[in-house]
Amino acid sequence: MPNLDDLIDRMTLEEQVSLLSGEDFWSLPAIERLSIGKLRVTDGPNGARGGGSLIGGVKSAAFPVGIAIGATWNPALVAEIGAALADEVKSKGAHVLLGPTINIQRTVTNGRNFECYSEDPVLTAELASGYVKGLQQKGISAVAKHFAGNESEIARTSNSSVIDERSLREVYLLPFERAVKDAGLWGIMTAYNKVNGTFASEHEWLITEVLRGDWGFDGVVMSDWFGSHSTVETVNAGLDLEMPGPTRDRGEKLVEAVKAGKVLPETIRERVRAILMVMERTGALGSCEPFAERADDRPEHRALIRKAGAEAAVLLKNEDALPLSGKETIAIIGPNAKTAQIMGGGSAQLNPHYRVSPYDGFAAALGEENLTYAEGCTNFRFQPLLKTPLEVSYFDNDALSGEPVFTTTEDEAELIWIGNVAEGKVAPDHFSARLVGDYIPRETATHQVGLVSAGLSRLYVNGELVADAWTNWTRGRTYFEEGCDEVVGNVDLVAGEPAEIVVEYATRPSSALGLSAIRVGISVPLGEEAIEEAAAIAAKTDVALVFAGRSGEWDTEGSDLESIALPGRQDALVAAVARANPKTIVVLQTGGPVEMPWIDDVAGLLSAWYPGQEAGNAIADVLLGKAEPGGRLAQTFPAKWSDNPAHSQDPRVYPGKDGEVEYREGVFIGYRHYDRHGIEPLFPFGFGLSYTTFRLGEPVVEAENFDAEATATVSLTVENTGNRRGSTVVQLYVCPRDSGGQRPQKELKAFAKVVLAPGESGTVRLALSPRDFAHFDAEAKGWRIAAGDYDIKIGESSDRVQTIATLTKATDGGLMPL
CATH class of the missing domain: 2.60.120.260 (Galactose-binding domain-like)
Structure with a gap:
């Protein structure tokens, strides 16, 4: 490893400053005199787009989006995806991938909800760590984003997220903390928005005190694109890199600020050292390879995307309708049937190698001659793109x-x-x-x-x-x-x-x-006759599959949804088809929850999200029983939008007013909110059905010295009692008693995904650390375990848990290290 301090000593001030902003949209300048190469970045997180525009460009592999990855509840699989993405980044001549997106799903209308993993900080943290480890083990830097408080796309470049410190520490910062401490994260991207009145890109408390001071982060902190707004303030706050280039606020302005004593030379050295550290870790420091991008369509990545897409699919309802035998006559219906909805919109989109629609997937599996098709209605947000020279x-x-x-x-x-x-x-x-x-x-x-x-x-x-x-x-x-x-x-x-x-x-x-x-x-607009045609086709077949949902036009960066009703006339389409055929199965493709007025009338419901370029094959695999529906909800599905924790009559709570968005719900987000207010969701957090059945054995809790150490281990046997191979997710929640309503009724603290053959049993061990029982004491500025009783609950979804033990902390613990 080269001596970075010696290298910095050899640089002029101008050369040092040159490394603190991009040269162009995707790279930093080289310093040929010192044999310092270019550091190149590429957008993610569900692929590596390369240096092209948001549309077109060199083709890339499209992996499942964030909410689909969240639904897998499988950090090991996510690490495998991270490793594959490292190969994709290398094929685009880059060293850094701008992902994962690990903001929390505060609302069900956030346009970028699809890009995030979960409403729960612990689940998000575990999956983020897997992604980062998989990527960085192959020498590609992850850049976790957006730090912090970017949970809405409305006025995101100007609004201030007003969040108390306890909620920040316990919910919104936790995934970033774990990515740093558990996975050794090399890169962080600041959010566009302000946090408590200060732009995230010049937030000294967030970047220097918390990220670097409390957590020990030693990587690079970069701005989101055009998200840096000052010279002195960002550099002194801890922002290493202004992107993109050419520079707007650094360069000669920063050189003059140093000469004027507004920025110390030592501060510049610290920022440069962070850049060089990541360059060294990724092999960019001494690299002089010519820039080249390749469209590598790897068979192993095709297989992984198909596997992950199936594992992300959540079976939400099944009245003896699934899996299909493949011998039925099948109607393929809906606006998403022949259109492959594989990803969301915005900076995460890319030019995929190919797109497999659900119709294509079933045609490949069963033969096109065995299918009938009707579009039924449209669900586009914009008129279909004009394609002509x-x-x-x-x-x-x-x-x-x-x-x-x-x-x-x-x-x-x-x-x-x-x-x-x-x-x-x-x-x-x-x-x-x-x-x-x-x-x-x-x-x-x-x-x-x-x-x-x-x-x-x-x-x-x-x-x-x-x-x-x-x-x-x-x-x-x-x-x-x-x-x-x-x-x-x-x-x-x-x-x-x-x-x-x-x-x-x-x-x-x-x-x-x-x-x-x-x-x-x-x-040309579709009329009522299109729905009537779809219902008529459905009436003549054994099974009607309705492919409904949204697209990347709706689920997109830069625009929140105005409701969670299905766009267009899709509700009417589902209702008409269900009246015509009692074996109607709906396949949803969305970036989050939707309202379902027809839920009682359909025989089956599968949430398939945006599972990447193999979408249709993965969906067909699940519906035909070739793969297990391995997903569990990582976000609660409310019965209606107004049940969501951020829904309020006061616009200051959402979508914001006078430049502020107040996170008044505090730590009571997601399932915690539904518990607190006694609201029954449409489908609870952690829920998902299997094609087989499981029995959880009697748990054994080891916590002999809990009062002194605040640690515990839970062990239990899980048995597949059905006749198919399948998976379940064992979920452990910690439930503080008598907290006076100041803490959630239960909080997910550990989980394990178990895959078992028919009749097979497996042992699950879930470990709990002191932090799993602690809350953040904002007044004392530290983590504390309050005296009292803590129920340990185990189950397979947040609404179906049972208490297996009660652990008692006799004395109030002192402050724990940050």
């Missing part, structure tokens, strides 16, 4: 004037511009563009044309202005809150007759992220 002309002004300086061709009508635009021939924040192409309608009908833009835009069809997002452009909930909401116009078109599409675009000032974008969609 388009000539795109760029102008180096915002008025579409003069001759274009660059012309190219695109295959579809969505363009996202970040950084380099038109091969550098226009300024990224000051240009205009004209898109011209033909659309050939398939039917004679009134078409709906949708236009969305981060910037000004207008759309003409055959010379007629159809959609205007220019004249009265208003910021909405698209493109990370940089774009307008969709403007939809109608136009009558004739089948087979080409219609000329002309779109004009011009930049406008960005609020925070330096992003420009445009999207055009077109469709």
